[in-house]
Amino acid sequence: MKRFFGMTAVLVGLVFVLVGLGAVGYLGMGALGRLFGGGAGDSVGTVLGAALSNIVVITLGLVMTAAALLTVAERKWSALLQNRIGANRIKVFGRFSLGGIPYVLADALKMLTKERVEPTGNTRFIYQLAPVLAFAPVFALVAVVPIGPPIAASSIPLLTGAKELAFQIADPDVGLLFIFAFASLAVYGTALAGWASNNKMALLGGVRASSQMISYEVSLGLGLVGCMIAYETLGLQGIVAAQRPGLLGPIPALGILLQPIGFLVFFTSAFAETKRAPFDLPEGESEIVGYFVEYSGMKFGLMFLSEFVEIVVLSGIVTAVFLGGWHFYFYESWLAQHHPFWFAAIGAGAFLVKMIVLMWLQLVIRWLLPRFRYDQVQKLCWKILLPTALANVFVTGAAVLLDPSLRLLAWIGLAEIVVIGVVTAAAGRAGTAEGHSGATHAEPVSGH
Amino acid sequence: MPYKLQPAATGLRESMYFPEVLRGIGTVARHFFRNLFFSRDKNPDILARPRDGFGTSDNVTIQYPEERQPYPPGYRGLHRLVPRADGKPRCVACYMCATICPAQCIYIEAGEYEDDPIEKYPVKFVIDELRCIVCGFCVEACPKDAIRMDTGEHTPPSYERSEQIWDEKRLLRGPPVSYHYDPWLRRASTLSPEDVEKARAIARPFPSMATDEASQTPGFSVRALAAEAKARGEGGAA
Numbered sequence: 001m002k003r004f005f006g007m008t009a010v011l012v013g014l015v016f017v018l019v020g021l022g023a024v025g026y027l028g029m030g031a032l033g034r035l036f037g038g039g040a041g042d043s044v045g046t047v048l049g050a051a052l053s054n055i056v057v058i059t060l061g062l063v064m065t066a067a068a069l070l071t072v073a074e075r076k077w078s079a080l081l082q083n084r085i086g087a088n089r090i091k092v093f094g095r096f097s098l099g100g101i102p103y104v105l106a107d108a109l110k111m112l113t114k115e116r117v118e119p120t121g122n123t124r125f126i127y128q129l130a131p132v133l134a135f136a137p138v139f140a141l142v143a144v145v146p147i148g149p150p151i152a153a154s155s156i157p158l159l160t161g162a163k164e165l166a167f168q169i170a171d172p173d174v175g176l177l178f179i180f181a182f183a184s185l186a187v188y189g190t191a192l193a194g195w196a197s198n199n200k201m202a203l204l205g206g207v208r209a210s211s212q213m214i215s216y217e218v219s220l221g222l223g224l225v226g227c228m229i230a231y232e233t234l235g236l237q238g239i240v241a242a243q244r245p246g247l248l249g250p251i252p253a254l255g256i257l258l259q260p261i262g263f264l265v266f267f268t269s270a271f272a273e274t275k276r277a278p279f280d281l282p283e284g285e286s287e288i289v290g291y292f293v294e295y296s297g298m299k300f301g302l303m304f305l306s307e308f309v310e311i312v313v314l315s316g317i318v319t320a321v322f323l324g325g326w327h328f329y330f331y332e333s334w335l336a337q338h339h340p341f342w343f344a345a346i347g348a349g350a351f352l353v354k355m356i357v358l359m360w361l362q363l364v365i366r367w368l369l370p371r372f373r374y375d376q377v378q379k380l381c382w383k384i385l386l387p388t389a390l391a392n393v394f395v396t397g398a399a400v401l402l403d404p405s406l407r408l409l410a411w412i413g414l415a416e417i418v419v420i421g422v423v424t425a426a427a428g429r430a431g432t433a434e435g436h437s438g439a440t441h442a443e444p445v446s447g448h
Numbered sequence: 449m450p451y452k453l454q455p456a457a458t459g460l461r462e463s464m465y466f467p468e469v470l471r472g473i474g475t476v477a478r479h480f481f482r483n484l485f486f487s488r489d490k491n492p493d494i495l496a497r498p499r500d501g502f503g504t505s506d507n508v509t510i511q512y513p514e515e516r517q518p519y520p521p522g523y524r525g526l527h528r529l530v531p532r533a534d535g536k537p538r539c540v541a542c543y544m545c546a547t548i549c550p551a552q553c554i555y556i557e558a559g560e561y562e563d564d565p566i567e568k569y570p571v572k573f574v575i576d577e578l579r580c581i582v583c584g585f586c587v588e589a590c591p592k593d594a595i596r597m598d599t600g601e602h603t604p605p606s607y608e609r610s611e612q613i614w615d616e617k618r619l620l621r622g623p624p625v626s627y628h629y630d631p632w633l634r635r636a637s638t639l640s641p642e643d644v645e646k647a648r649a650i651a652r653p654f655p656s657m658a659t660d661e662a663s664q665t666p667g668f669s670v671r672a673l674a675a676e677a678k679a680r681g682e683g684g685a686a
Contacts, residue, residue: 001503003487081480083506085488264466361473364480368472384465424467 015353021062022148022348025167026341028053030158033165042161046153054169062352063142067308068104070359074308076100077360078367111301119198119294126196131295131302134189137182138310143169144178145316146237148348149326155340166237167348175236176228179317180221183273186310187213190275190282193303194291205291208374209275209282215381216272222389223266226259226396227321230409236317240325245332248410252329255322258409260416261392263322265385270314271362272381274307278369281377315358319351323358326351483507492517492677518677524584524597526604527575529619532632533647537620538594541568545586545595553579554586566631573616577603593625626651 029050036052037045072087076099079086088097090106118127148167153159172178187210194206228234231242239255247253256263272279283290292303319325326347335343372380399409462468488507489497492515498504510517519525529537541558559571580603586595599622606612626633626647633648 004485004503007485077480080483081476083479083483083508085507085509085511364473364476365469368476369469380465420467420470423464424470 014356015349018352018356019345019349021352022167023341023345024061025054025057025148025348026151026156026165026344028057029165029167030156033153033156034158040153040159040161042153042163046159046161047163047165050165051169054167058145058147058167058169059139059142062147063139063309063312066312066355066359067305068108069101070308070311070363071107071304072100072103073359074363074366075103077363081364081367108301111298114297116299117294117296121198122294123196123198126192127294128299130189130193130196131299131306132189133192134186135302135306135309137185137189138306138313140182141179141313142309142316144172144175144236145169145313146171146240146320146325147316147351148344149240149336150237151340151344155344157341167344168237171235171237173233173235175239176224176234176321180217183220184213184217186273186306189303189306190291193295194282197291197294199294201288202291202293204288205282205284205293208284208288209291212275212279212281212377213273215378216269216385219265219381219385219389220269220273222386222393223262223269224321225389225393226262227255229393229396229400230255230258230406236320236325240320240327243324243327245327245329247406251410252324252327253406253410254324256413257417258406258413259322259392259396260413260420261388262396263318265389265392266322267318268380268385270318271365272377274310274314274362276307276311276362277366278372279377280371281374284371311359311362312355315355315362316351318358319354323354325354479506490515493675519600523600524582524587525599526577526601527580527586527595527597527614527619528599528622529570529573529616530594530596530622531620531624532630533624533626533643533650534632535624537570537573537616538592538625538630539570539573539590540592540594541570541573542591544589544591548585548589550583550585551579551581553577564632570616573619575614575619576612577614578609578612593627596622598622628653 032049032053033046034049036049037043037047040046076086078084087100087103090100090102091097092102118124146166146168150164150166153161153163153165156165159165190209190213191206194202194204194209197203227239231239233239233242243253243255245252247257251257275282283292292300295303326344328346328350332343335346395412396409399412400406402408483505486503486505488505488509491497492510494508494510497508499506529539532538541556543556543558546552546554546556553576555572555574555576556570557572558568560568582597584597587597603612624647628651630651633644633651
């Protein structure tokens, strides 16, 4: 019971820390804006300072921290769901293992001090460039993730003016297209790494990566077309704002409500884009080791970290498009009117909480499912996800044409959720919830 | 496809794949949250731990160096030379153990007590634990119950081979044992008369069979042994 209350306290504390992080983001905007432009929200200097603060806080403070912590979380969470304990041998002052978090430092130290081994006959320039090419595009995706709502500069301490500033690096009108463009750039890093290594296994991994990622680009894009139709914008801040409360009585216009099929398609494709199990054929450590087999030290670390950054970024995008982004829906309008700063901070905190839930979900799925066979990967993409996404686009378009207020679409979405829930809960060959945890689940599923 | 790899999915739900994944997430998440929110039971008897109830973790790990399961009583651990009540070894340097040892890892040099014309004692008693095959024949062969393997310890690891050569100074340890027939209980010794009386009081009749009775017990049960260990105050708390 001690652990129960302790864990509850830790989780509640985490929520407060995340809200605090949101507040820090807006305070940083205020401070740097003041430093650069003297405080008036409309001046170029203030906007520049705010943007600089956002870049630093979001990339370094949020994404890199989250990615580093995810490397530990992967070990600890997988241990928890496999009834193990997980990494706990590093103890601060010989007593406190702190949930394995000191392993971040140990890993970094190990990666940085390892010998740099290079294969003979590699294409040196491309070999050195590949980890950067794998990492940079993924990292660039962070730019459009709308973590906090836009609020008037005057409600941020140290600033004045009516210009709206958001806890987001950039909000281009082409937000979703930006995501597709940069997500498809990531394939160059893996393909070139595999090709430049002068290693057959690495080449196989690179080829697998490029074919898999290019295939899933298609359904990745089509999964979001439904949302573009429904919300009539490509900008992520606009999409989040469109998920307003009160569509069907108390139910908000959440993306996952309007587009459950789109959510499944996009989430699956995004999973394939991260190249992690069950889509980890490019890596395939038990068969070909993968496109980074010839990389050592921090060059491998960069490839490894880019997977985790990708998890963070995709969680952010799914949160923004499907889970209502920074909307927290309780006393929202009242708070936005009376305490806009705290509205923004709590909104950013809510966004981060949703993001953490999605990251958890991605790790759980990674440890739940075995690797697909290669034909299954391509079948899942071309024969299941793509037709489903296309049908979803047509249904969404028709529903929005018939009823622009989105109510019809919401009812269709609710019906889809109910069908999925009933099929999931229905007793099948696997038996009841008690009986199916055993051998039946170890059986691989074929046919996809 | 040269041969059928897997059984085909039966039923609509398994063909749709996603519902099965959702159910899998449910199963795994149940484990996750139970292990996250509830502390691990540290009872060394894993089978006696509560399972599948609310408020229990599914974790069965024993954190080895910090937590240990008790060994069964028949466990043949590190040797010891059994002391008498006055601290000298029970061993009379008869060479039985050295003779029967199939690994030839016991070396004995016999000597005589100046004040005792009857019994010998080992001036040197050396066991090479690296050669020992832990068969327990020495314990069986000993006519005086002077060598035992009841310490319940492994041979501790070392960085030097020489540290694995155990001499009589390191081997002579553990609780003293006395039997009714022991000669030094019946004649004058270095012990005071009161101590001799005490030693006589705890003396036991010599066992008719093998020295370690518990190792002969049929129906060995981890659960019973763990309960005994707990009663003795061992292994329960980490």
